Amino acid sequence: MNAVMEQLAFWGSCFTFLSLAFGLMWLQSLKDLPPGPWGLPILGYLPWIDREKPQKTMMDLAKRYGKIFSLSMGSLFTVVLTDPQLIKEALSRDVFTDRANLYLTHGIMRGNGIIAAQGPKWREQRRFLTSFLKNAGMLKVGSKRDHMQNRILVGVSEACEMIKRSDGAPADPLKILIHTMGNVMNELLFGITYPEGDPQWEYLQELAVEGVKLIGVAGPLNFLPFLRFLPSFRRTTKYILEGQKATHEEYKAISQGQSPENQDNLLFMFKKEMASGRGEHFSEEQMCYLLADMFGAGLETSLTTLRWFLLFMAANPFIQEKVFEEIYANTKEKDTPELVDLPQMPYLEACIYETQRIRPVVPLGIPHGAREDAELGGYRIPQGSMILVPQFVLHMDPQVWVDPDRFDPARFFDSNTKKLVRDHSHFMPFQCGKRVCIGEEMARMMLFLFGAAILKKFSVSLPPETDLQVLLPGENGITWAPSHHLLVFSARKHPEIHKEATKAVSDPFPTRAFVDLMQSMGPL
Numbered sequence: 001m002n003a004v005m006e007q008l009a010f011w012g013s014c015f016t017f018l019s020l021a022f023g024l025m026w027l028q029s030l031k032d033l034p035p036g037p038w039g040l041p042i043l044g045y046l047p048w049i050d051r052e053k054p055q056k057t058m059m060d061l062a063k064r065y066g067k068i069f070s071l072s073m074g075s076l077f078t079v080v081l082t083d084p085q086l087i088k089e090a091l092s093r094d095v096f097t098d099r100a101n102l103y104l105t106h107g108i109m110r111g112n113g114i115i116a117a118q119g120p121k122w123r124e125q126r127r128f129l130t131s132f133l134k135n136a137g138m139l140k141v142g143s144k145r146d147h148m149q150n151r152i153l154v155g156v157s158e159a160c161e162m163i164k165r166s167d168g169a170p171a172d173p174l175k176i177l178i179h180t181m182g183n184v185m186n187e188l189l190f191g192i193t194y195p196e197g198d199p200q201w202e203y204l205q206e207l208a209v210e211g212v213k214l215i216g217v218a219g220p221l222n223f224l225p226f227l228r229f230l231p232s233f234r235r236t237t238k239y240i241l242e243g244q245k246a247t248h249e250e251y252k253a254i255s256q257g258q259s260p261e262n263q264d265n266l267l268f269m270f271k272k273e274m275a276s277g278r279g280e281h282f283s284e285e286q287m288c289y290l291l292a293d294m295f296g297a298g299l300e301t302s303l304t305t306l307r308w309f310l311l312f313m314a315a316n317p318f319i320q321e322k323v324f325e326e327i328y329a330n331t332k333e334k335d336t337p338e339l340v341d342l343p344q345m346p347y348l349e350a351c352i353y354e355t356q357r358i359r360p361v362v363p364l365g366i367p368h369g370a371r372e373d374a375e376l377g378g379y380r381i382p383q384g385s386m387i388l389v390p391q392f393v394l395h396m397d398p399q400v401w402v403d404p405d406r407f408d409p410a411r412f413f414d415s416n417t418k419k420l421v422r423d424h425s426h427f428m429p430f431q432c433g434k435r436v437c438i439g440e441e442m443a444r445m446m447l448f449l450f451g452a453a454i455l456k457k458f459s460v461s462l463p464p465e466t467d468l469q470v471l472l473p474g475e476n477g478i479t480w481a482p483s484h485h486l487l488v489f490s491a492r493k494h495p496e497i498h499k500e501a502t503k504a505v506s507d508p509f510p511t512r513a514f515v516d517l518m519q520s521m522g523p524l
Contacts, residue, residue: 032380034079036070037061044072046220052476055363055392058082062393068377070385074223076100078386079376082393084425086377090387091368091433097122098369100386102222104478108240113289114438115297115366121281125290128279129438132269136188138441149339152445155184156336156453162196163458163489170463170486173310177303178205181446185299189291190254191265200250207243212300213477214240248288255287266294298439301361302446304481308474309355309451311482312407314460315468319409323348324492327456337452339445345452346420350409352447353422356395356429358407363392363480365431394426401426458489 039045049057058080061069067083078100081087090096098118099105109116114125137148159180163171182205183193194201214236221227221236228237255267262268270290274282313320330344331337342349368387373380381387396404401411412421430437437443454460462468463486471483 033382034068034070034377034379035065036080037065039072042075042224044074044076044223046073046223049073051219053473054476055390055480058364058388058390059393059396062390068379073386074220076102076223076386077382077384078388079370079379079381080388080390082390082397083377084394084428087389087394087428088432090376091389091431091435093374094434095371095374096368096387097434098371100367100369101384102367102386103225103228104222107225108244109289112286113293115293116289118369118371121286124279124281125286126438128270128273129266129290129294132266133438133442136264138439140441145339148442148445149449151187152184152449153336153338154187155180156449158183159450160336160453160457163454164491166489168488168490170488172484173307173487174209174303174484177306177450178209178299181303181306181450182208182295182299184446185295187265189266189294189298190251191258191262191268192254204247204250207247208296208299211240211243212296212479212481213475244292247292251288251291252284255284267291294439297437298442300479301437301439302443302450304361304479305352305355305359305443305447306450307482308359309352309447310454310460310487311471311485312355312358313351313455314462314487315472316407317461319351319407320455320460323351324455324459327452331452331456337449337456339448341452342448345448346413347409348448348452348455349422350412350420352451353412353427353429354407354409357401357427358395358404359474359480359482360391360395360429361479361481363390363476365389365391366435368435389428389431391428391431394428397426454489457492459492461488461490463488 037045037048040047061071061080062082068079068081068086070077070079072078081090099111099116105111105116111117111121114122114129117125135144137144137146137151139145159176162176162180179194179196179201182201186193221233227233251267255271258267258271267287270282270287273279274284274287313323326345326347327337330341334341337345365388368389370381370383370385370387372383375381395401398404412424413419414421430440430443466485471485474480474482
């Protein structure tokens with residue numbers, strides 16, 4: 001009996017010693033990691049992340065832990081950066097150009113396309129896309145830029161016609177913009193456009209809208225893939241996979257029916273590269289994923305920002321009138337503003353910036369991944385870590401932006417020179433570094449041309465029953481979009497501008513005198 005007790009005591013001592021040893025080793029492994037909150041086994045910190053407003057959770061953690069912190073999201077170790085200098089340093093380094101191992105990027109996209117691609121595939125495909133987009137007109141100057149402008153203006157014209165048909169009745173801006181902006185992307189990517197009301201096109205639009213709502217950057221399905229077997233998550237996964245399959249089949253059908261003369265589009269150029277055999281990653285599978293990425297990202301960024309822009313214009317009528325005065329003062333003789341007019345419209349540009357600041361399309365950023373162990377900010381970043389750059393935290397920092405929840409375009413003007421500030425350290429609507437948004441220039445073109453044309457031709461207002469408190473929180477998925485809403489578009493009469501109103505355009509800071517002036521002028 002004593003021998004048994006001695007054996008138990010011996011093994012008990014061994015277990016205690018090993019537990020302490022492993023515990024000390026585990027604590028030792030944590031000491032040089034960025035600080036952060038504790039989490040639960042398997043789940044990590046996921047139970048404490050606000051499902052409706054994950055960006056708010058990151059803001060709260062940033063206040064507590066500072067410019068770099070870490071947390072576990074499921075089993076994925078996550079490093080969050082909220083300091084512009086650290087962000088620029090990290091995103092300019094090759095070691096952080098991979099993608100995090102999420103169910104969305106690795107399980108569904110399987111590393112294909114451009115968003116989920118990494119390593120040699122990403123570098124090859126990015127070079128190809130950069131060359132195509134520059135050739136298509138994503139340039140600051142030149143005749144190719146004019147050609148790209150003309151492509152966009154076709155969509156702008158159709159959007160204004162659709163708005164005109166609403167005849168002042170409440171209209172759904174999403175329905176108008178997704179059709180017209182979507183067709184701009186269709187023409188650029190496939191060399192085709194769909195007629196309004198086409199059933200296949202409406203299905204693709206539905207997939208584009210609903211798909212981004214179903215898997216968010218902070219959604220548990222991304223970090224706990226086994227959830228896809230539960231009934232509610234199974235439906236989500238099924239919808240996404242079926243939509244992906246239908247989209248790819250449509251792209252293949254377009255490819256097979258494409259005329260040899262239809263060469264001014266991404267699909268033709270990809271097939272040409274695929275036939276040449278020069279590239280390592282040019283396949284039909286990659287083609288479908290790449291086209292889907294370019295359509296989804298290219299459309300979603302501009303579409304969502306423009307929806308927010310029009311909503312904020314409707315919610316701030318005095319700011320909207322100031323924008324109109326600026327547009328009209330500089331384009332009196334033109335039916336539609338053009339890119340050449342952009343430098344003369346700093347207040348409109350500031351309103352677009354302010355929209356991107358207060359409602360970043362991807363509030364948590366697009367996650368990066370650490371290819372190998374690295375050092376950043378004095379901390380060890382383990383291989384496989386997810387690197388998160390929450391734009392919301394940068395854009396809404398009250399120590400940087402006065403009253404950040406208020407829509408105020410004047411914050412983008414230097415208070416002394418009154419000149420537009422285009423380069424702000426805490427403003428990164430397209431991220432930065434080696435994986436900066438490849439379609440940034442096109443997004444800027446689309447936002448200006450659509451926004452300026454609509455506000456020149458129409459005043460935008462909210463139906464009387466609209467509750468802004470319900471609309472402004474928006475809906476979070478992969479992107480942060482406005483909740484469904486209607487707007488009233490009233491045709492402008494374009495009077496000659498009062499001299500004092502014209503003078504007020506040069507001052508980016510709204511004054512009581514300007515407000516009183518606009519009221520005295522009555523409806524335009």
